[in-house]
Amino acid sequence: MRDFTTDHRWLSINTATVRKSHGVEQPLTDIIEACVKRDIRAISPWRDQVAAAGLPAISKLVKKHGLELSGYCRGGMFPALDTAGLKAARDDNRRAVDEACELHAACLVLVVGALPGALAGQAAHKDLALSRNQVSDGISELLEYAITNKMPLAIEPLHPMYAADRACINTMEQALDVCDALDPGKTGALGVAVDVYHVWWDPKLEAQIQRAGKERLLAFHVCDWMLPTTHLLEDRGMMGDGVIDIPRIRGWVEAQGFAGYSEVEIFSSGNWWQRQSAEVLDTCIARHRSAV
């Protein structure tokens, strides 16, 4: 297991972590400059942030600084009510692959979606199995395009509390079942993003990380689970402030040969998004060394 205590060369910042500074939305260009200033070598930006700044501008800035992308957030949201909806998702996912390629991301992260309409508060149906089939079909179709474009797809199993509205793939085992069905050869084209927030509770986590192996472990995300957790989406904690034994999980992942970035992804409307970005980034660096 790599020693993170002496530097932060393997730290990546998911740009959602500093999406807001003192509650105010931050331009991605500013976030990038702030990372570069701290010798942070990798980021993982969100599509809406890239779109707001313009893909060409971000591409140029990333190249100028020699920044790496530990991932690109995000593709997915495959389920839909009708053919038009499914096609729109397909087209949007192909654009996400294109953007990820332009930015030379290590992978496109997939938050696969769940019940159509649920994210807006009104699910069109309750048939989770149907959504899961649509997700498999969607990934299968996207995989061909991604292989052609040499962009690995990383399925991110989301915590079961998001099963209705964000992702109906909710365990590593389930994600790996999809990987094995669609990419039986373990070619590296399809794998998983392991976010400790989503999977830390899973009694089968260690075994499934071993099952995944190096070829399927495409990304590793960290933050912490707070006690109490006061909001289902935006109350993630800074590493070390919660109950997740992050080093243990990182040990399992690295034992399989994972040697990529440890990406900090914290959604925190009540705490970290209310602070200054500089403080948040400095804390990420400190905690990367002490708690990851």
Next chain:
Amino acid sequence: MRDFTTDHRWLSINTATVRKSHGVEQPLTDIIEACVKRDIRAISPWRDQVAAAGLPAISKLVKKHGLELSGYCRGGMFPALDTAGLKAARDDNRRAVDEACELHAACLVLVVGALPGALAGQAAHKDLALSRNQVSDGISELLEYAITNKMPLAIEPLHPMYAADRACINTMEQALDVCDALDPGKTGALGVAVDVYHVWWDPKLEAQIQRAGKERLLAFHVCDWMLPTTHLLEDRGMMGDGVIDIPRIRGWVEAQGFAGYSEVEIFSSGNWWQRQSAEVLDTCIARHRSAV
């Protein structure tokens, strides 16, 4: 699958559902009378509610009305930091068995506990595997006592969002692994309480219900998962108001031969606990017929 549309003979009320009326704590005696008045044949009371009214008084009232207990809430909370804590949990669980016997409950429901101290906001450690071992040991020891007293123990796998503070058994598969290890003969002494709120998201749910079989299916709890869910503990929905396909899950359970009560358990500080108990009970009856 039984037809629930014409009556509510298989409805049970978990008394937490009407714990508060207009936000005010209700005596268990009043709750029982309100249930009896509506020809509700079964309840599942909580230990603190019973203690407040006095076990003899409740026992007498239950007998007088010929009420059944679909379960007794609850034993568990096994993990502790030291021998004294483990012994205190053991002793308390034996008392819970005694009370369940006095009330002729169908089973004692076990919410097994997780990281010591976490429920109070400060976990003493992050070793979930250790807690899981303590849970297995605790159930194993309690099982002997429960068998002697002829009180079935129902492990309730809790939603993974409670893995830190309430229960580190989080899937049906995990609960059944414990059952198979401690009661390989499927004697009926140890099984699971299937609460749709906790397990509806699980891609292996149908398979694990089949694995459980009639001998292990000791209780069936219903409520609904709301969109959005605004509180991790106390924002459960009334059946039919959320996204859980309850009839589908009930069908799976009954296909295994389960023929017990469908127990309504709703924690809802912002909605149902703010209404009058009478309205809540009437709604439970209506939804039992239309949405379960």
